[in-house]
Amino acid sequence: MVDNTAEKLDQAGSDTKKYNKRLYQVGSKWYKNKAAADKEASKSANDNAKRKRPIIVNKAADDNAEERASSQAEKKPKKPSRLKKYAAAGALAAGAGAVGSFKNRGFFLFLAAGIVFFVTQFFGIPKWYALISLFFMIYSTLFIFKKNGTFAVSLFIIWYFFFGSANLVSIKFYIIPIVAGAAILHGISSVLRGEESFVIGATEEMIVGVAHILVFFLDVGLVQWLAQEFGVILPTFVQGMLNWIPLWMFIGLFVMFNDDEKKTWLTKLLALAAILYLVAVIFFISPDVAVEELTALLPGPEELVAAKEASQKNVNPAWITVKCMTTDLTNTKVCIEREKELYIYKTACEEKGVKEKTEAFIRCIEEEKENAKNQAGFVEGAVSDIIKQVTKIHFVVSSTRITTTKPRAFFPGTLVIENPREQEIKVKASCSFKKLKEVIPGEIYVRSEQQTDFVVKDFREEIPMQCKPTQDLDGSYQLEFKAELFGLRTPSFLKRAFFSKTDSFDLNEKTEDEINEDHFRSSKDKTSQAPKELARINFWFGTTEKMAIIPNDEIITFNSWVENTAVSSGKILRINGYYFNLLEEGFSVKSGDEDCLQGFENTVSETRKTFLSSCFLELPSELQNIKEGRFDVETFIAELNYDYEIKKTLSVTADVPVKTEEGFV
Amino acid sequence: MKWKILIILVLSLVVLGCGETSESNKDVNYKTGFVDLNVDIFGTNKGYQGSQLDQRLLIRNSLGYDVENVQVEVGGFDRRYLDFFLYQQEFSSIEGRSVFNPAGGRVEMEYNVNIITAEKGAKDHKQKYRIYLGYNSKLELSDEICISPGSYLVEDENGCQKGSSLKEGSNSISSGQGAPLGITEMEVISKQGETIELRMKIENKGDGDVKTVSLQKVTIGGKEITCKFRGSSNSEVTIVGKEGIEMNCQGNLRVRRSLSYKTPLLVELSYKYELSFQKELIIGSSDLIS
Numbered sequence: 001m002v003d004n005t006a007e008k009l010d011q012a013g014s015d016t017k018k019y020n021k022r023l024y025q026v027g028s029k030w031y032k033n034k035a036a037a038d039k040e041a042s043k044s045a046n047d048n049a050k051r052k053r054p055i056i057v058n059k060a061a062d063d064n065a066e067e068r069a070s071s072q073a074e075k076k077p078k079k080p081s082r083l084k085k086y087a088a089a090g091a092l093a094a095g096a097g098a099v100g101s102f103k104n105r106g107f108f109l110f111l112a113a114g115i116v117f118f119v120t121q122f123f124g125i126p127k128w129y130a131l132i133s134l135f136f137m138i139y140s141t142l143f144i145f146k147k148n149g150t151f152a153v154s155l156f157i158i159w160y161f162f163f164g165s166a167n168l169v170s171i172k173f174y175i176i177p178i179v180a181g182a183a184i185l186h187g188i189s190s191v192l193r194g195e196e197s198f199v200i201g202a203t204e205e206m207i208v209g210v211a212h213i214l215v216f217f218l219d220v221g222l223v224q225w226l227a228q229e230f231g232v233i234l235p236t237f238v239q240g241m242l243n244w245i246p247l248w249m250f251i252g253l254f255v256m257f258n259d260d261e262k263k264t265w266l267t268k269l270l271a272l273a274a275i276l277y278l279v280a281v282i283f284f285i286s287p288d289v290a291v292e293e294l295t296a297l298l299p300g301p302e303e304l305v306a307a308k309e310a311s312q313k314n315v316n317p318a319w320i321t322v323k324c325m326t327t328d329l330t331n332t333k334v335c336i337e338r339e340k341e342l343y344i345y346k347t348a349c350e351e352k353g354v355k356e357k358t359e360a361f362i363r364c365i366e367e368e369k370e371n372a373k374n375q376a377g378f379v380e381g382a383v384s385d386i387i388k389q390v391t392k393i394h395f396v397v398s399s400t401r402i403t404t405t406k407p408r409a410f411f412p413g414t415l416v417i418e419n420p421r422e423q424e425i426k427v428k429a430s431c432s433f434k435k436l437k438e439v440i441p442g443e444i445y446v447r448s449e450q451q452t453d454f455v456v457k458d459f460r461e462e463i464p465m466q467c468k469p470t471q472d473l474d475g476s477y478q479l480e481f482k483a484e485l486f487g488l489r490t491p492s493f494l495k496r497a498f499f500s501k502t503d504s505f506d507l508n509e510k511t512e513d514e515i516n517e518d519h520f521r522s523s524k525d526k527t528s529q530a531p532k533e534l535a536r537i538n539f540w541f542g543t544t545e546k547m548a549i550i551p552n553d554e555i556i557t558f559n560s561w562v563e564n565t566a567v568s569s570g571k572i573l574r575i576n577g578y579y580f581n582l583l584e585e586g587f588s589v590k591s592g593d594e595d596c597l598q599g600f601e602n603t604v605s606e607t608r609k610t611f612l613s614s615c616f617l618e619l620p621s622e623l624q625n626i627k628e629g630r631f632d633v634e635t636f637i638a639e640l641n642y643d644y645e646i647k648k649t650l651s652v653t654a655d656v657p658v659k660t661e662e663g664f665v
Numbered sequence: 666m667k668w669k670i671l672i673i674l675v676l677s678l679v680v681l682g683c684g685e686t687s688e689s690n691k692d693v694n695y696k697t698g699f700v701d702l703n704v705d706i707f708g709t710n711k712g713y714q715g716s717q718l719d720q721r722l723l724i725r726n727s728l729g730y731d732v733e734n735v736q737v738e739v740g741g742f743d744r745r746y747l748d749f750f751l752y753q754q755e756f757s758s759i760e761g762r763s764v765f766n767p768a769g770g771r772v773e774m775e776y777n778v779n780i781i782t783a784e785k786g787a788k789d790h791k792q793k794y795r796i797y798l799g800y801n802s803k804l805e806l807s808d809e810i811c812i813s814p815g816s817y818l819v820e821d822e823n824g825c826q827k828g829s830s831l832k833e834g835s836n837s838i839s840s841g842q843g844a845p846l847g848i849t850e851m852e853v854i855s856k857q858g859e860t861i862e863l864r865m866k867i868e869n870k871g872d873g874d875v876k877t878v879s880l881q882k883v884t885i886g887g888k889e890i891t892c893k894f895r896g897s898s899n900s901e902v903t904i905v906g907k908e909g910i911e912m913n914c915q916g917n918l919r920v921r922r923s924l925s926y927k928t929p930l931l932v933e934l935s936y937k938y939e940l941s942f943q944k945e946l947i948i949g950s951s952d953l954i955s
Contacts, residue, residue: 388950389786421786493784495743504903510874518741518793518943531786629939630797635745 101266105144106255109136109248110270117246133219134161136248137212144255145208152182152209175213182209219247244281249274345369381538381563384493384529389420391488391533394569395481395648402479403653407472410445411652413481415463417456425456426486431467433477433652440477442467473654481648484573485534492530492537492638495519498623499631501551507629512549515631520548528638534566534646537578537638538609541617549631552624558582558596560612562640567608570646575601577641578612585634586620695762696729696805696843699870702759703727704798704942711947714783717750718946720776724798726759726769729843732800733758737774742794746948749794750777759800762843780948788950798873799939803881804844806932810885812855812918813925831930845871845938846878849909860917861885863892865932868909873940875904881933883914890916 101107116132134157141149155178183202190201223242253274256267320339345368350356354364396414404411411431419425429452431442444452445466454463467479497515501508520526526548530536539560542550550556560580564572580597589596592615604610626632708720726732739752760770778794811832831838833853841847850866863883869875879901883892892914894902904910 386787386790387784388788491784514741514795514941518795519743630740633741633743635743637745 101262101264103262104256104264104267106252106258107267108252109140109144110252110256110274112136113246113248113252114270114274117249130220133216133248136219137216140248140251141208141212144252148186148204149182149208149212151185151205152179153212155182156209156213179206179210182206215247215251218242240281245278250278341369381492381536381561382524382527382529383532386529387491387531390418390531391421391423391490392416392418393425393483393485393534393644393646395483395646397481397648397650399650401651401653403655405655405657407474407654407656408469409473409652409654410466410468411442411479411650412464412466413648413650415465415481415483417461417463418459419456419461420459421489422457422459423487423489425488426453427456427463428453428484428486429463429465430482430484432480432482433469433473434480435475435477440469440471440473442469442479472656473652474656476651476653479650479652481650483646485644485646487576488534488642488644490530490533490536490640490642492528492539492640493635494528494539494541494638495525495548495633495635496542497549497631497633498552498619498626499549500626500628501553502628508551511629511631515549515633519633532565534570534644535562535564535572535640535642537561537612537640538563539580539612539638541582550619552619552626555590556617556619557614558592558617559614560596560638562601562604562610562612562642564608564610566646569648570644572604572610573643573645575604575610575612575640575642578638580638581636582617585636586622588618588620590616590618592616693764693767694729694843695764695767696807697840698843699841699845699847700727700729700843701845701871701873702732702798702800702940704796704940706796706942706944710945711789711949712778712780713949714780716780718778718780720778722774722776722796723771724756724759724773725771726761728761728769728802728845729763730761730802730804731758731770732761732802734799734801735759735772736797736799738797738799739776740795740797743792746780746782746792747794747946748779748781750779752776761802778946780946783948783950787948789947792946792948794944794946796942796944797939798941799876799937801935801937802844803933803935804842804847805934806838806842806848806930808838808930809927810853810861810930811925811927812861841870844936845869845873846875846904846936848932855918860915861890863890863914863930865912865914866909867904867912867934869904869907871938871940873938876937876939877901877903878910878934878936880912881935882931883933884929884931885916885918886928888916890914 113136120126120129137153138157141147141153156175159174159178183206186205187198187202190196191198195201223239253271256263256271320336320343323335323339342365345365346356348368349361349364352364354361394416396416398412402411413431415427415429417425417427429444429446431444433440433442443450445468446454446463456463465481467481497519499508499511499515523546526546528537528539530538537560539558541556541558542548543554543556545559560578562572562575562578564570577600578598583597587597593613594615596613596615596617599613601610601612623632703725705723705725706720707723709718712718722737724735724737735756735758737754737756739749742749754774754776756772756774758770759772760766762769808831813833831851831853833855835850835852837850838848841849846867846869848865849868849870852864854862854864856862863885867878878894880892880894883890892912893900895911895913902910
């Protein structure tokens with residue numbers, strides 16, 4: 001019965017144009033002749049009743065349809081307005097079209113995923129977003145792809161959600177057997193049911209299954225997680241697309257436009273809106289460049305979602321474009337840039353805990369603007385591709401959310417120190433539990449002994465530690481693991497070329513061409529480079545920052561900054577010393593900071609970059625007397641000796657049972 | 666019958682094959698084309714901190730002239746990583762190609778690269794340096810020039826036969842004179858057989874740079890005529906890049922004739938030339954270095 005009704009609904013929905021035309025003809029006749037119009041109206045009502053019948057009545061009530069139709073016709077006003085008729089007809093057709101849209105296999109996925117996306121844009125991404133994505137994945141395999149990929153998706157869910165994380169490198173050892181097993185199962189099932197051959201069944205399972213798993217990972221934030229955890233630099237375009245395009249919605253859209261699928265005015269309208277949104281996002285994402293590598297644990301769904309949420313802490317290009325096009329049409333480009341900057345300042349202030357629409361908030365925005373202005377003049381540095389031995393220090397926790405029934409439980413965490421250059425690093429570990437303004441200090445136990453200070457010298461060390469609160473916990477707290485690292489050293493490198501400038505413009509140009517061809521093929525070659533560690537020195541000297549070729553008769557400026565490159569996970573405590581080998585190479589300070597090339601700095605800015613020194617330098621005599629048409633090249637080194645503090649926060653809940661007379665509750 | 670045809674065919678092939686005189690028996694003009702010195706470098710191109718790499722440089726003279734005062738120099742290297750021992754060397758001359766030495770002369774030199782630093786924790790990375798090769802040499806253009814007594818060039822059987830010599834008007838001399846630079850264009854302007862003006866374009870077609878070009882002499886029919894470089898009062902000019910330079914020569918003709926005639930033209934120039942080559946070394950990973 002339901003199916004029959006639905007078929008009729010489809011008929012009504014798809015025949016909208018013809019139906020409207022017919023109604024119009026009916027309306028026209030009514031105005032031409034009253035008597036005839038009455039008759040026509042009655043006929044029209046009868047027609048309407050016949051057409052409406054499937055919507056408002058079920059088949060059981062169908063027998064009385066004629067009577068009701070005529071009675072409806074009688075009840076109708078004698079002179080119904082044309083507008084009302086059209087409105088009624090339009091509403092009927094629209095309703096029929098809207099309901100008929102659900103017959104389209106992709107429509108539900110499109111609509112549901114679209115709604116979820118827009119809701120998360122306004123209210124943020126919930127921690128359990130992965131479950132929504134999981135639902136879409138299951139729905140898609142079951143109802144859209146006719147159960148193709150179901151085996152693979154099921155096995156994947158069991159593995160990923162029930163058995164937990166795997167190593168990223170070893171993921172192929174799991175995924176390949178899962179997909180292969182699913183393909184075999186589907187193939188056998190196809191043969192047994194006599195539907196299709198083993199090969200076709202297995203292939204379909206493999207393609208659909210892998211595609212769904214991939215979309216699931218991308219949707220919950222795998223790429224953003226890789227970018228945040230491993231510094232995988234993605235093209236801005238790719239990152240933008242993954243941030244602002246709801247993948248499941250567009251899968252629904254593509255299915256919706258399959259030839260076999262039913263299309264209504266609603267599917268077409270929504271598809272148009274979605275395509276326009278896609279174009280808007282693509283159009284306003286600027287292209288960029290990429291690459292890097294990885295090895296680590298595959299994160300749990302919450303971690304991925306957190307990464308995606310953190311990555312989306314940026315302005316949606318489509319939103320601001322629409323906003324600027326409506327508010328500042330004459331200067332849209334400037335407006336977009338202004339809105340982007342404002343968003344960054346607002347986010348920074350919100351993160352500081354300043355309430356919006358307050359004077360403090362306005363002051364904060366002004367301060368952020370000022371900071372940005374100052375930062376704009378800072379020297380940019382780059383990550384060196386050459387240094388592969390990189391010191392990496394971070395906390396690893398098995399879960400970012402722990403619930404316990406003990407008021408003084410031991411909470412585990414591991415400090416991982418990769419120390420390939422075998423530096424002697426002094427570590428002071430601590431922990432605390434925070435709940436609003438309440439702070440409960442914790443005790444650190446390293447390898448079963450209460451210990452806070454230790455020294456690391458080895459190539460790689462994993463220091464398992466446990467944090468125990470010094471007071472009973474009750475409720476939810478933010479557990480903060482902290483490690484102060486003393487005496488870290490990070491080198492930086494800067495290449496410069498020197499040549500003797502002649503009167504011949506052509507000869508100078510030729511020499512500069514040779515230098516660029518041999519030593520400065522990319523803009524990165526002209527900037528200071530350092531391994532990707534917690535902090536580094538960025539420095540440049542010459543006539544301007546980007547001029548790596550220095551004529552030997554020019555006055556040269558020297559500038560340096562310290563950059564906290566892991567600003568999201570820690571801060572520089574102090575700069576114990578900095579050193580540039582320029583003095584050693586015969587350079588001398590002509591004017592400016594005396595301690596320009598060697599010194600220390602106790603005060604470190606909380607911002608990402610701290611200004612270090614600036615001065616004018618004099619070239620050594622050998623560089624002043626370079627032969628005409630020749631050049632000298634030298635890579636200069638700098639070393640930063642610093643103390644750094646890293647943190648890792650997780651949520652802990654002490655759900656302690658309350659003891660009553662009847663026992664624990 | 667078939668056998669006869671086959672024999673005739675084979676004999677025809679043999680006769681045709683032996684009919685041409687071999688190229689090697691002909692006189693070879695070594696002073697043609699645009700050619701450079703050829704340089705080959707042999708030796709290990711990968712080393713580690715503290716290692717010394719021995720390199721051998723082989724220079725072959727493919728020019729149609731001797732080169733003199735040959736200076737080889739290594740430079741343009743990053744002094745943090747590399748240092749060179751014997752990075753400058755001189756050779757008084759290298760013989761050019763001729764009938765007596767068709768392959769041209771050759772010299773060898775050895776130099777050593779010391780890898781003085783390899784950054785701790787660095788992977789294999791490339792370091793580049795340059796080899797500069799400077800020398801002095803000359804070039805000669807020896808041809809016949811067609812002189813026409815009338816106001817217009819007349820091609821007759823006496824002298825100005827078609828394609829036989831440099832004629833009045835613009836002549837393209839695309840084949841070069843066996844050196845990296847050469848006279849590529851010549852305009853001959855004869856004024857009723859009494860005076861003559863030559864306009865020449867000298868271009869650098871090699872990979873290096875012409876430091877200076879000096880005029881030695883220009884003679885027509887054995888008589889020297891006066892020349893100067895366009896835009897310069899000196900007899901020595903510098904050419905940078907591939908733009909080229911123009912030279913104008915003017916002189917009176919010794920004999921006035923009623924018919925067109927051919928007379929020998931000789932242009933001699935000397936020049937200083939410099940080539941530079943980029944060379945690459947790999948500094949090996951310093952994993953094992955403490």
